[in-house]
Amino acid sequence: MELLPLLLACSLLFTVAAPARDITSVCASQIRDFPHRNSSGLHLTLHHPQSPCSPAPLPSDLPFSTVLSHDDARAAHLASRLATNNDAPPRRPTSLRKKAAGGRFDDSLATVPLSPGMSIGVGNYVTQLGLGTPATSYAMVVDTGSSLTWLQCSPCVVSCHRQAGPLYDPRASSTYATVPCSASQCDELQAATLNPSACSVSNVCVYQASYGDSSFSVGYLSRDTVSFGSSSFPGFYYGCGQDNEGLFGRSAGLIGLARNKLSLLSQLAPSLGNSFSYCLPTSASTGYLTIGSYNPGQYSYTPMASSSLDASLYFVTLSGMSVGGSPLAVSPSEYSSLPTIIDSGTVITRLPTSVYSALSKAVAAAMGGAARAPAFSILDTCFEGQASRLGVLAVGMAFAGGATLKLPTRNVLIDVDDSTTCLAFAPTDSTAIIGNMQQQTFSVVYDVARSRIGFAAGGCS
Template identity: 65%
Template sequence: MGLLLLVTTSFLLTVASSLRDVPRSSCSSKDKVDELHHLNSSGIHFTLHHPRSPCSPAPFPSLSFSAILSHDDARVRSLAARLRNTTLAPSRSSLILHPDAASIPLSSGTSVGVGNYVTRVGLGTPVKSYVMVVDTGSSLSWLQCSPCRVSCHSQVGAVFDPAASATYRSVSCSAPECHGLLSATLNPSSCSVANVCIYQASYGDTSFSVGYLGKDSLSLGSTRALADFVYGCGQDNEGLFGKSAGLIGLARNELSLLSQLGPRLGHSFSYCLPTMVSTGYLSIGSYNPAQFSYTPMVSSSLDDTLYFVRLTGVTVGGKNLPVRASAYTGTPTIIDSGTVITRLPPDVYTALSNAIVAALKRYKRAPAYSILDTCFRGTVKASAVPAVNMVFEGGATLKLAPRNVMINVDDATTTCLAFAPSGRVAIIGNRQQQTFNVVYDVAKSRIGFAAGGCS
């Protein structure tokens, strides 16, 4: 699933004297304030929480790191299948929302996205607050709705009741929003016997949501931001959604939250993905353009809803990796808030691995850990990790801190390079984006980076 970003949860670490986790045992009173978000002339501003932070309003259940990496790998395979326009094995052959309503075949799960950073949105009349994950790889937003005809997972707070909202309206099967579901979810819509549009959103880790398409008032604090916000009212929601109420999609599709708010606020959003001991942000609308260095969004016929970029180089200790320029261009590259571990083209990854091994030669090697094969025994000190930069077309550069390069596994008995190879699709994952300001300026077709967005 991709900010509150893939329902495959990440394992983001904070650097103290080493690369070991240092989570807080409790939140300050300031952190505990319900920072719903606000709307002003600069746009909408949400507070983002890491799901494993003690300040998160919807902490995710504990998963082993190997399970996290397994789900991450499933997401990458799903993205690769999506770009090949092929299908994966379906998670379930069919689902029935109601015996008299509709039987819905689930397709493969080739639509991706759901994530692990959480924020709050206000929905309905009267307004009620819901904890949601946010994903740049998903288009359709949805949340769990009563009566939960099949299944609702445990969530923070009450499940949304559309019957209790004076402004809720169902979307008919003939509405353009219903016809737009195929491009938004990569799954066909269906129709109930009451002529209500039925959506199905499936994800690379076999999680899914199925329900009715609706419209309601989206609110930010005391301000109504969008009177006719289109979203899914989930009746069967199963998988790794933690205790969130649902998902917000920010991909480039007309049903995404970005597109629905774009006419009023502008087609851009920015975020900073926090560590477990801090808070980050998501902003939709205007931003300070002088703050960022930019790389063009790359157009791709493979999928016009995802965000493609062009990686042109990687340096270690100030030296370019010894690979040909063509090693970067043969594989499509996506920036994705939902993938945890960055995937590089095989030749680029091998060169990066060799450079890290040479720089950390005083550390003993450890066996591979799941998809991570460049590992060392014990905890690698931050001061020993060489500077790694990722350079993009146009000169935009991610100057990675040690916590963006290495990751601890097995209770810090092993430290691994937080990259993996992939010949199918290259992905700039959220591990490498952590603590950077990242802006997606869809109107100007560019993505920008700036250091120091959140600690």
């Protein structure tokens, strides 16, 4: 799994971070970071992956080409989940062996092939989650494309990556319990992780979460009290990771918000309601994640579409696009020619090839005399200069039911280095994806109870 986050010199919006001497004061001004619950739901602070205030840092020398490579792996896996025939080879077998300190106690968990999974990538946003009794806070990546919440657990019998803060220690929690293989939640793991569950010799259920970049987490399905500020929810099911290998950055694990019985959303729905909303911030600010009630009047809505190929992902129907108020020169049917996922962890929006080609031509025309630059990784519509200096470029995205996103320049162009900016869209012939570059600073609500998704401008302010 690639769960990376904090401080990247080349940033997704490539906003220059504050000088080191100012970081403390900058971050102090962003402390809406205390989770709290009120009549309108549970509120958490979200951090951009490249924010200097993020609790889970990224390597400072990570090239932006690597960001795009990880993003392409994630997009490829999302597409593979919708393919009717997935012929990808299985992962190498993985096994865990638990050794008591100074002893030879051996609890062999499992040795099974892991199927390919999703690249979590550097595009995911970070928040804080409390676990155990007494509660300890952990920096977690938030992902609408994943179901199972998991984090690294002591004693970490095989492998744990370096994380910000201590590992979760189940022995220090008075409310921790493992989940037996006979539990219904163990049966749910196949749908939640796309891998079968396994069973230890001591009858403990074993989860296996694998991702498209060969990263994975394997461990015990467990139950404990999850908390956000002063609000706690007992009996929360999650993965207690004992073998966590790959590009995880310094986050402790992942929060899954997909449509599955084991997701955080589904487990908290009886207490908070079956909806969540977020505003994904730029690297220069903070955003939020709210689980529960929201103000319905502020949004324009599109129905959640569905796919029999994957019931856990969130689908929408794109119905039109425009540049500078002029519709693209493509037929209406082209927009819905592919299934379209809205995803918090994919950075670059993927469009059907014909739609992308029309968008690319229209943007190039709207840029006037801007000199073209060579393609950069998966981005092939590039210009010399920085986005902020190339004038105003407005792109509209319309969805079934009348919902719209009116994208300003910052949501359309992305600076890939000091002298080049590129269109933050890419073509696809398989699965279209509405990525987080286009969602940044908008309030987006996932009203699962009413099967609709809403958009509103100015969400992070």
